[in-house]
Amino acid sequence: xxxxxxxxxxxxxxxxxxxxxxxxxxxxxxxxxxxxxxxxxxxxxxxxxxxxxxxxxxxxxxxxxxxxxx
Amino acid sequence: xxxxxxxxxxxxxxxxxxxxxxxxxxxxxxxxxxxxxxxxxxxxxxxxxxxxxxxxxxxxxxxxxxxxxxxxxxxxxxxxxxxxxxxxxxxxxxxxxxxxxxxxxxxxxxxxxxxxxxxxxxxxxxxxxxxxxxxxxxxxxxxxxxxxxxxxxxxxxxxxxxxxxxxxxxxxxxxxxxxxxxxxxxxxxxxxxxxxxxxxxxxxxxxxxxxxxxxxxxxxxxxxxxxxxxxxxxxxxxxxxxxxxxxxxxxx
Numbered sequence: 344x345x346x347x348x349x350x351x352x353x354x355x356x357x358x359x360x361x362x363x364x365x366x367x368x369x370x371x372x373x374x375x376x377x378x379x380x381x382x383x384x385x386x387x388x389x390x391x392x393x394x395x396x397x398x399x400x401x402x403x404x405x406x407x408x409x410x411x412x413x
Numbered sequence: 414x415x416x417x418x419x420x421x422x423x424x425x426x427x428x429x430x431x432x433x434x435x436x437x438x439x440x441x442x443x444x445x446x447x448x449x450x451x452x453x454x455x456x457x458x459x460x461x462x463x464x465x466x467x468x469x470x471x472x473x474x475x476x477x478x479x480x481x482x483x484x485x486x487x488x489x490x491x492x493x494x495x496x497x498x499x500x501x502x503x504x505x506x507x508x509x510x511x512x513x514x515x516x517x518x519x520x521x522x523x524x525x526x527x528x529x530x531x532x533x534x535x536x537x538x539x540x541x542x543x544x545x546x547x548x549x550x551x552x553x554x555x556x557x558x559x560x561x562x563x564x565x566x567x568x569x570x571x572x573x574x575x576x577x578x579x580x581x582x583x584x585x586x587x588x589x590x591x592x593x594x595x596x597x598x599x600x601x602x603x604x605x606x607x608x609x610x611x612x613x614x615x616x617x618x619x620x621x622x623x624x625x626x627x628x629x630x631x632x633x634x635x636x637x638x639x640x641x642x643x644x645x646x647x648x649x650x651x652x653x654x655x656x657x658x659x660x661x662x663x664x665x
Contacts, residue, residue, distance in 0.1 A: 380645075390588065411546070411566070413565065
């Protein structure tokens, strides 16, 4: 069994694989929205950086869904 | 120069040292494209007209429908079936006869956006989909016209102000151009639209007056379900298909 770390996703504590990247978390949490915004420890992350940004224990990740209604 | 009537009309906002007589003159010289006259546009256009923005270009392709009226408070039950642009211009003319209103019933697309944004000092986004916002954003970047974005879904809303060349653009934040697969319109609550449009108005007025827009480089999110506001700093995306490529293309 691979090691896990504890992070906070959308305010909820979660155990995830210790080597997880943001791209892995998007898969893991089934975030299918093409217009998803990812906030990592209070910082906005560009989509091209999802696969190279690893999370660490204690990190906070927010998956933000766009508001396009008017 | 303001008439006595105008000086009284705007006296309370001119008390603000950031506005004053000079700021009011700048507001009067402003020309704003209000893109959409639904939930966001109803409130946006109303406050901008009330504040004395000299020229509002009111654009919407739709007609007033019964299910609009929970939030689109510029329109009344007697307006059902009328073009939203004409309905809006009528109400706004009653509110402030000193402003010029152009009611345009058209689709905002690649072809129309050039003329719709012509001569504008700001674009007030009150549309209801990503594709139209991307069309407006491209025009904003191309012409150097600030784009004040707002959007809502049910209890939640977000807003940001995009200043070409200085801040991220809409496509830095939402680069996807994939067709949206929405099957039905999202939930929409009047006060959420009112709040987000009010935030957009504050930044639009700041822009017109010459103050720093506070949502430049920041995405403000609001949840009416938790009553929480959240500010997220955003940067220009070096891979942005709109505001970065353009610079690459223009270099020899």
